[in-house]
Amino acid sequence: MFLYKEYQLDDCFRIFIVLNGEYLYTLEERVKELHESNRELDAIIESSYDGIYITDKFGNTLKTNSAIERITGIPKHYYLGKNISHLMKRGILEESVTLKVIEQKKTVSVVQKNFNQKETLMTGNPIFNEEGEIEKVVTNIRDLSDLNQVNKELVKVQQLNEQYKEELIRLKTFTGPDQDVILKSDKMIEIYNMVGRLANFDTTILILGDTGVGKDVLARHIYRISDRFNEGQLIKINCGAIPKELLESELFGYDGGAFSGANKTGKAGMFELAHKGMLFLDEVGELPLDLQVKLLRAIQEKEIMRVGGTKSKKIDVRLIAATNRDLKEMVKNGLFREDLYYRLNVVPVSVPSLKDRxxxxxxxxxxxxxxxxxxxxxxxxxxxxxxxxxxxxxxxxxxxxxxxxxxxxxxxxxxxxxxxxxxxxxxxxxxxxxxxxxxxxxxxxxxxxxxxxxxxxxxxxxxxxxxxxxxxxxxxxxxxxxxxxxxx
Incomplete structure (x- = not known):
């Protein structure tokens, strides 16, 4: 059976085809399938969140999708039919991944800011024909601004998680004031609340008060609730309980052979032991004047030199000092350095006597x-x-x-x-x-x-x-x- 088929080409010409009916039916079904496939492909390209940009082997734009408008701020129809070189001349593109794919005959990715000042990841993929020649280039354009924002949020979440972990560690080892911190009076509650606010600031605190009021307990409390609790030790030295001739080597350490009887390998001092932690100088008013000079340098320069040493060592130490003496009066009498006094007296905390609380x-x-x-x-x-x-x-x-x-x-x-x-x-x-x-x-x-x-x-x-x-x-x-x- 043969079928007669008429096709109108334009206003002047028509063609008439006589085909085998069964073949014509098969051909029309195939055309319908191709049309449906093209429709589905167009829908897929259009629905992509990333921009899709298709060119021929010469860089002429064949197809793109609506996502390109959101990413670049330029309507998609502007690109159709235009060559990549034209877009580069207009400043719409800094560099062309399409031209690199055509030149290198392989997949190429570049990151660049587009005309809309958005950072984008552009990945071009070559499509080869049967002869192995590039026929088309399909480029995927991803807006990295959203991804960068997600990464920033992720970093924030990770940092927050680290803070939570540190806080959990702190809570496991510290559930409030030390067990030997007994607070009932308003005066002491006010003092402990104040040092609680100062705990994570690396300022020097000078604790004042009579003998036995609990200055060392307060210093230990400051250490326990500070960030340094998880990083270093609390090292305490009583400046009035150590002979003056030994005090310097105890504070700053000594190198091997620094003096007779010294350890051959040397010894770390209190400052080195307290690195990343806290050094508590109890009875600081008992320090001799020559050591006050060396202590002042350690505070100002954040470095120490061992007895008998030739090289300075950097230290990261928070200082807490305590005394039952009137340092201001000692300054007047020439018994305590004025510059050291002001270095120590940044935040004075006076602990009242027990009879006053x-x-x-x-x-x-x-x-x-x-x-x-x-x-x-x-x-x-x-x-x-x-x-x-x-x-x-x-x-x-x-x-x-x-x-x-x-x-x-x-x-x-x-x-x-x-x-x-x-x-x-x-x-x-x-x-x-x-x-x-x-x-x-x-x-x-x-x-x-x-x-x-x-x-x-x-x-x-x-x-x-x-x-x-x-x-x-x-x-x-x-x-x-x-x-x-x-x-x-």
Whole structure:
């Protein structure tokens, strides 16, 4: 069977074709399939979020999609029929990935800013014919501004995750103030709140206060809640407890052979040990003037030199200093360098005496009672009258005296219920103790009792025989002999 088919070419010409009917039917079905495939392909290209740009082997634009408008800000119909070289001359493209593909005959990717100042990733892929020659170039254009924004957000999320991890580590090891930080009075709460705000700033803090008020506890608290807690150690040195001739090597370390008896390999000082952490200089007012100069240089230059060394070492140390002395008065008297004083006194924090924060006394009593009961495996209790004594006593030795007295009573009193009658002699009220004049004692006995009482009181306030001797205005050797004499 043959079919007659008429095709209108234009207004003047027509053609007439006679075809085998079965062949014509197959041909028309194939045309429909190709038309449907082209329609689907156009829909796929148009729906792509990335820009699609198709040229022939000469760089003439054949097809593009609407995404090109969003990425470049230029309507897609502007590109159709135009050669890539024309677009480059107009400044729409800085460089052409299409021309590179045609030249190199392989896939090429470039990153560049387009006419709309958006950073784009352009990847051109060659399409080869059966002879292996480039027939078309298909370029994928991806807007990197969105991707860059996502990357920025991802970096922020990663940084936030790191902060959360650090915070979790901190929370696992620190759930609030140290266990030995007992706060009840408004004065102390205000102080701890203030240092909490300063903890992560590397400014120097000068802690002022009488002996035994808890300056070292405050310094340890600052370290525990600071970022340096996870990076370095808290190193403490008591400037008044180390002989002056050894203090320099303890602070700054020494190189091998620096002096007779020195370690052959040298030794790191406190500054080096505190690198990335915190150095607590207790009793900083006891530093000799020559060491004050070296300390000032370490603070200003952030570097130290070991004793006997020739090279400086960089250090990253936060400094906390403490003293019970009036540094300003020492400056006036030429005993403390003025420039060092101002370096240390950036943020002064004055810790009040225990008698000036009475609300803290009973909480401290209960805390130390619990600590020593647990330590010595006992169950001591205090009666009401003894509680009252603790509350109203002036505590010249502050928290340290309170702690020492409780430990002493727990260890020396055999029964579990402690009363005022169990207090050591020097704590009893004047009307409850025998005065020296009431008893028929010799002058020698009276003097010895006075000496013993003075030593006992000093022991409650000071830790070392050096400090006791200084307070009692006598020699350290004399203090040691009398402590042995009275079996204290």
């Amino acid at each position: 009475q609300d803290d006394i009973l909480p401290l009593v209960h805390y130390f009672l619990e600590v020593y009961n647990k330590k010595y495996n006992v169950s001591k209790l205090l009666d009401k009258e003894l509680h009252n004594f603790f509350y109203y006593y002036s505590w010249p030795g502050n928290v340290r005296e309170l702690s020492n007295l409780l430990e002493r009573m727990i260890l020396t009193i055999p029964h579990d219920h402690l009363t005022v009658a169990d207090l050591p002699l020097e704590y009893k009220r004047e009307d409850e103790i025998t005065t020296f004049a009431d008893e028929e004692k010799s002058l020698k006995e009276t003097v010895e009792l006075a000496e013993k009482t003075a030593l006992q009181k000093a022991m409650l306030k000071y830790r070392t025989t050096y400090e006791i001797a200084k307070q009692l205005k006598t020699s350290q050797a004399s203090v040691v002999r009398k402590l042995q004499k009275y079996k204290l």
